[in-house]
Amino acid sequence: WGYNPIGYFAPHAAYAAGGQRGEQIAEFRDMADALHAAGLEVIVDVVYNHTAEGDHLGPTLAWKGSANADTYWMLDGGMYDNPTGCGNAIRAESPRMVELILSSLRYWVTDLHVDGFRFDLASTLARTSAMVTTWAPVLSAMAADPVLSQVKLIAEPWDIGIGGYQAGNFPGPWAEWNDVFRGTVRDTWRSIGSLSELGARLTGSADRFAHNGRRPYHSINFITAHDGFTLADLVSYNEKHNEANGENNNDGSNDNRSWNGGAEGPTDDPDVLKNRRARQRSLLATLILSAGTPMILSGDESGRTQQGNNNVYCQDNELSWTDWGALDEDLIEWTKLLLQIRDRYSVLRPEIHPSPDDLHWFNEEGTVLTSEQWNNPDVRVVQAMFTGDPSVLLCLNTGPEPVEMTFPMPARVVLASEDVTLTGVDPSAGVKVPCYSIVVAEVLPED
Known part of the structure; x- marks a missing residue:
C-alpha cells in the first residue's frame, strides 16, 4: 500500500x-x-x-x-x-x-x-x-x-x-x-x-x-x-x-x-x-x-x-x-x-528526567559553568557529568580548535571520537580534545 x-x-x-x-x-x-x-x-x-x-x-x-x-x-x-x-x-x-x-x-x-x-x-x-x-x-x-x-x-x-x-x-x-x-x-x-x-x-x-x-x-x-x-x-x-x-x-x-x-x-x-x-x-x-x-x-x-x-x-x-x-x-x-x-552505562538511559543532582556541567578547565558561559553562543566546549554508579563524563568540543580539558574529578577515557593526548603525566587528570570531537570518560571511585 x-x-x-x-x-x-x-x-x-x-x-x-x-x-x-x-x-x-x-x-x-x-x-x-x-x-x-x-x-x-x-x-x-x-x-x-x-x-x-x-x-x-x-x-x-x-x-x-x-x-x-x-x-x-x-x-x-x-x-x-x-x-x-x-x-x-x-x-x-x-x-x-x-x-x-x-x-x-x-x-x-x-x-x-x-x-x-x-x-x-x-x-x-x-x-x-x-x-x-x-x-x-x-x-x-x-x-x-x-x-x-x-x-x-x-x-x-x-x-x-x-x-x-x-x-x-x-x-x-x-x-x-x-x-x-x-x-x-x-x-x-x-x-x-x-x-x-x-x-x-x-x-x-x-x-x-x-x-x-x-x-x-x-x-x-x-x-x-x-x-x-x-x-x-x-x-x-x-x-x-x-x-x-x-x-x-x-x-x-x-x-x-x-x-x-x-x-x-x-x-x-x-x-x-x-x-x-x-x-x-x-x-x-x-x-x-x-x-x-x-x-x-x-x-x-x-x-x-x-x-x-x-x-x-x-x-x-x-x-x-x-x-x-x-x-x-x-x-x-x-x-x-x-x-x-x-x-554499559545506565546513566545514559535514564528512566525519568534527571534532577539537578543527577547532572553537573563544567567548562574545559573542570570548573562549574557560569550562567554567562551557559548561554554564550561563542562557548563551544562543555563537560556533562551524569551522576550514577559509575558516573560518566561526556566531553564535547564543538568548535574548530583543539582544547585541553581538565576533568572535574579523576576519570578514565573509555571512548574518543578522535585520537586524544594527555595534558599531563596523570591520565585521569584530563586530555587534549581535537576539534569537533567527543570524549566519554568514566569517573573513578574516590579512594
Missing part, C-alpha cells in the same frame, strides 16, 4: 519475494517472527492521514464519491481540505474511519505480529471539526483499545495545516519524533547555538516531554530521517542538489542546517575529509549517547550518500539505493562502540 494507501490491511506486494497474491501476508508474518527470534521488535510506518485518491482531480479508487463525508475533510464546492500536502486528508473523527483505522491496526498486531507503529503526519489524526486535539476520537479509541494500548505508538507530531504542529502535545503513552533535537544537534556540530539548548537535548528534552507522566524515552531523538539529507550528505553539502527530481531544485527542504566542511560534495582535500569524518562521528555519538530513544537512519552508520539530494522519494535508482560495496567499515565499528557504551 506504500505512501499512497488504499488497502490498509494489505502489505505492499512489491516488497515481497513471493509472486502469488496473498503470499506477501505469510511472508511478512514470517519476517516478523524471525526478527522477534533475533531479539528485534517490528515497528511499521503507517499512513492514515491521506489516501491515493488525491484531490478533486484525482482517481476514484475506493471511498471518493460514495463516502466523501465520512472519509475526507471536505471544503465548500466539493473540494478537499489538504493539511497533508497530498491532495486530501482522512477525517479521523468520523465513526466509520475510527472503526476502519482501529480494525486495520489491530490486524497488523494480531495477525501480522508487529510491535508498534510510527504514524506519518500524526497531527491529521488529531483533527476535529472544532480544533486539533491529541484526545481526538481515534486517539482516544486507541488508548482505550485492549490491543493497541499495549503496543508502541510513535507520532510524527505535525502536518502542514493550521495548528498542525503538535510536538510535545501527544498523550502520555505516545512517543514523538523530536525535531528540536534534530535542529539543535545539527547546529551544534557546525558551531552554532548555545550550550543551554544543547544541554536540554542531551538530557531527554524535559522542556518538551516532562509532563503527562512522560519519560525521556518518549523523545525519539534523530538527526536524519527518510526525508532530507543522509548523515554523510549533512557534512558534505551546504545546499540541496535535487536537480534529478525534475523540479528545478525547488522541491525538498531548504532548512538543512548542514555544512560541507569547506568543499561542496565529493572532494579529495584531506583537511575537508578529516573535518567531515570528525563531525559524522560526533553527530552519531551525540545521537546515541543522549537520553531518549535514538533513531538511526539506515545507512548513516555506513556512510550512505544520496549525492546531496534531500528528497529521493521519487528516485528508485542509485540515488536512493544502498551500495553494499561501498560501506564505511570504520564508521560501522564506531557505531557499534557507541551502542556498547550506551548499553
